[in-house]
Amino acid sequence: MHRRFQRAYTSIKENTFVSYVKIATAGGFCDIDMILVKATSPEDIPLRDRYVLQLLKIFMISPPSYRTFATSFSRRFSRTKCWRVALKCLILLHRLLRALPYNSPFRTELLWTRSNGYLSLNPCPFLDTSSTNSHDYTHFISSYANLLNEALDCLTIDCVEAYEEESDEDEDEDEEVTLIERFPDKMKRVGEKLEILPQLQTLIDRVIECKPKGAAARTFLIQCALKYIVRDSFFCYNSFRREIVAVLDNLIQLPYRSCMVAFGVYKKAAVQADHLSEFYDWCKSVSLCGIYEYPFVDRIPEIQIQALDSFLYGMWQLTESSSSSSGSPIASTVGSSSSMDDEKPLVRFNNWVQFEDDEKKEEKALIRFDNNKIMSWEVLLEASVLLAPLLVSDNCFYLWNDVNEETGDDLKIQVNNLV
Known part of the structure; x- marks a missing residue:
């Protein structure tokens, strides 16, 4: 009886918020709070693209709106007890992170709200009270939030890739640079790659943890969220495979300590490849993304380790x-x-x-x-x-x-x- 009362109360509260926002919008009032509530309505329909485009347009016109959104998002995500609302909040955050560049103030404001305790993604305080299988939905929401929290801390990946592109252009322009002069810069870039690899491995671990369980695995909204997660994992794994090859090609030229760090990453990659391959096999079995989109997962034999x-x-x-x-x-x-x-x-x-x-x-x-x-x-x-x-x-x-x-x-x- 108590659980039924909680489910009924959560449903009435969330639908009341959406109804109020629709009335206010019809009267000519519209701001970020109202767009956020309408985008995260407790309905079994995917997040509509028009809400993402509206927010991007507001960000482009008014830069101070970044902090307004970060505050509104933190309040909306932390107060809801409905897994549909929480899931759409995370999908909206995920899509905005993909649409905006890494040096955008959007990430800075999110990090500010997190550091000041307004936003908590890891550990995630969400607890579903709107469904009979609340444990399955709570587990997936927490895993998804941990993944996005880890993604906020991986800004250096894009920065290093941009630095490498600039360095490659400089090397093409200056053909008279000797091999000895280029070697220290090359080793510096290899050292930066060695710092990125553990971050990429952590992201891959967070992706694998997002595999839903029980009733959550058969839910349409969660499968929609998984498509964004899985497609981003393709880029993440391809980046990891490219970086680990670059490090191993220069392994015997690295200092001993760096060699041992690289070996630790390579040893973990052997175990992680098995888990990632199993996760991709499950994704293929439920028809997530096209078969041609999945990258080839390199299996590392134990004898090589x-x-x-x-x-x-x-x-x-x-x-x-x-x-x-x-x-x-x-x-x-x-x-x-x-x-x-x-x-x-x-x-x-x-x-x-x-x-x-x-x-x-x-x-x-x-x-x-x-x-x-x-x-x-x-x-x-x-x-x-x-x-x-x-x-x-x-x-x-x-x-x-x-x-x-x-x-x-x-x-x-x-x-x-x-x-």
Whole structure:
């Protein structure tokens, strides 16, 4: 009886709001609050495009309306107990985020309302009281809100892509720049990609969590919302696949710590690919989007993860042994430094050894190639999988390659000393 009373009260309240707004609009009064209420009516019809266009037109004419919308949206979303109203609020927010550029004041105002406690998307306080399967609808609304909350924090993705386009244009104009001068900029961009990859993985996790359960999976309005979510996941996954390939192509030129971060991302991607593939299979089974729209999900075999782990561990052990083999000059230097007042003390933390200096030196790459030869990480990984013979001599190791037998050249890789 109590649940029936709650459902009846929620329905009467939401329909009363919509009826009042329609009367006020007919009398010539119309503002953002009224557009928001009409757009999020508790009806089993999708969000109409005209409300999105009206809001975009108001934003273009009156920039202060961004804060007005953010405040009205926060009030509307936080007070409703109807899953239809809450879902349409999130769909409206999602569509506006897609329509407006990343540097628009719209995102800034949303972040302001969130930071001041007016808007809460994660954790989401919504609790449905308008249906018999309230748990299923509450779960989907909370998952959808968490996804949009994560999307608000991923502004750097667009910024870095714009920076890369500008950098590529500058490189095309200046053809006289040497490879050595371009290398630091290239490594800087790889480092920025390495910061973006965990954000993309978090977004993909939030997308997978949006899979509805129970009665919510069979609801037409939720399937409409899923189409926006799934299509955005295509862009997100394609961006992740492109960025991870760019990082892995330069893996052996990165510092050891960055290599381990990239390996952690790659290891998580292997598990995430299985979950994403299952989610896409379910979406195809309920006819969400066209079959041709779904990207190919790369499955990463476990043997490849193990081989890359062994390779990185072996490189670090080899580097440590190379550092310890030259320990006598270091030891003599440290021993003599006790008698010198102006000698910098030796600082050791974890497995890293460095000297204090006024200027911070740039961390060297884990592996450096002789004769400026570029070797992709796939070649080294394949060699480690095939258990190619390894010969260590003079801080170098040799991988015998059948392709190089004709020329008589060996694949020689120089391992840097971390001291």
